[in-house]
Amino acid sequence: MFEHDTKTWRLTVAATGQTLPAPAGQTLLRSLLDAGVAWPASCRNGTCRTCIGWVEEGRARHGIEWPGLLPEEKAQGAVLPCVAYPENDVCLGGPGLKP
Secondary structure, eight states: OOGGGGOEEEEEETTTOOEEEEETTSOHHHHHHHTTOOOOOSSSSSSSOTTOEEEEESOEEESSSSOSOOHHHHHTTEEOGGGEEESSOEEEEOSSSOO
16 A cells, blocks of 8 residues: 555546545545446456546556556556556546547
């Protein structure tokens, strides 16, 4: 756990504009589900890609070294919310890959 993991950021769901709390030490998926947002998920360990979305604004870090994303997807902002943690306020697009 990082020292800044006690900070709570804002997570905005791009499709609806809904804004919810996103504690730095909690995955984006957990924040979505805790707020009652219907977001697809399956494995919750970064391999199945069911929860894939993209960061429109802000920064998120993956809590595992090799999330199930291609380098090109990562470069375009793709994120797996089940293993991603906010580093500041985040606007999350999806679910699904960026059109």
